[in-house]
Amino acid sequence: GESVGLHLPTLSVQEGDNSIINCAYSNSASDYFIWYKQESGKGPQFIIDIRSNMDKRQGQRVTVLLNKTVKHLSLQIAATQPGDSAVYFCAEPSNTGNQFYFGTGTSLTVIP
Amino acid sequence: EPEVTQTPSHQVTQMGQEVILRCVPISNHLYFYWYRQILGQKVEFLVSFYNNEISEKSEIFDDQFSVERPDGSNFTLKIRSTKLEDSAMYFCASTLDGRVQPQHFGDGTRLSIL
Numbered sequence: 001g002e003s004v005g006l007h008l009p010t011l012s013v014q015e016g017d018n019s020i021i022n023c024a025y026s027n028s029a030s031d032y033f034i035w036y037k038q039e040s041g042k043g044p045q046f047i048i049d050i051r052s053n054m055d056k057r058q059g060q061r062v063t064v065l066l067n068k069t070v071k072h073l074s075l076q077i078a079a080t081q082p083g084d085s086a087v088y089f090c091a092e093p094s095n096t097g098n099q100f101y102f103g104t105g106t107s108l109t110v111i112p
Numbered sequence: 113e114p115e116v117t118q119t120p121s122h123q124v125t126q127m128g129q130e131v132i133l134r135c136v137p138i139s140n141h142l143y144f145y146w147y148r149q150i151l152g153q154k155v156e157f158l159v160s161f162y163n164n165e166i167s168e169k170s171e172i173f174d175d176q177f178s179v180e181r182p183d184g185s186n187f188t189l190k191i192r193s194t195k196l197e198d199s200a201m202y203f204c205a206s207t208l209d210g211r212v213q214p215q216h217f218g219d220g221t222r223l224s225i226l
Contacts, residue, residue: 042219042220043220044203089154093212094168099145099160099170100215105154
């Protein structure tokens with residue numbers, strides 16, 4: 001399978017600060033990426049996605065940046081809140097589109 | 113907002129026993145998936161299902177596993193003879209159609225094999 005991995009397993013930020021979570025991928029042909037948030041005891045929840053014809057996409061308080069040159073994407077969370085504490089996964093679809101490959105995940109802890 | 117629901121939330125089973133994990137996908141969705149997540153590890157794909165057939169399965173999904181859509185609302189994962197290493201969170205997901213898009217996940221069933 002393809003490799004989707006994360007640079008840092010844990011991240012702690014002060015409430016109100018911005019958070020940046022990184023992800024590296026290995027398949028240069030990948031054209032779609034998703035960020036999921038997983039809170040304790042819950043399933044992955046879709047946050048934002050981006051297609052390879054874009055290098056930036058913004059949502060509510062979240063921004064995803066895609067750098068195809070170095071096969072890297074990041075999730076930026078503005079004004080991080082305690083409710084943002086969770087594990088964040090990047091994911092990309094297989095060539096068939098029938099499954100997603102998930103990264104290992106970064107655990108974000110927001111310090112009040 | 114429509115949700116994928118899974119039951120039970122926690123299943124404890126003796127090794128060697130059969131277990132059935134149940135999922136109710138979002139009602140108008142046509143594509144269904146099972147993933148598992150061993151504690152502390154990444155989410156891993158097991159199987160995808162469409163039109164009463166398996167579309168794709170991973171090497172984890174061996175002969176001990178089967179899936180079924182017994183009626184118009186449920187989607188089940190059966191493990192025939194459970195092993196200790198089957199202990200994990202099992203997530204069901206669904207999508208409206210076959211286009212590449214975010215999959216909607218349930219909150220999972222925690223399977224503990226004793």
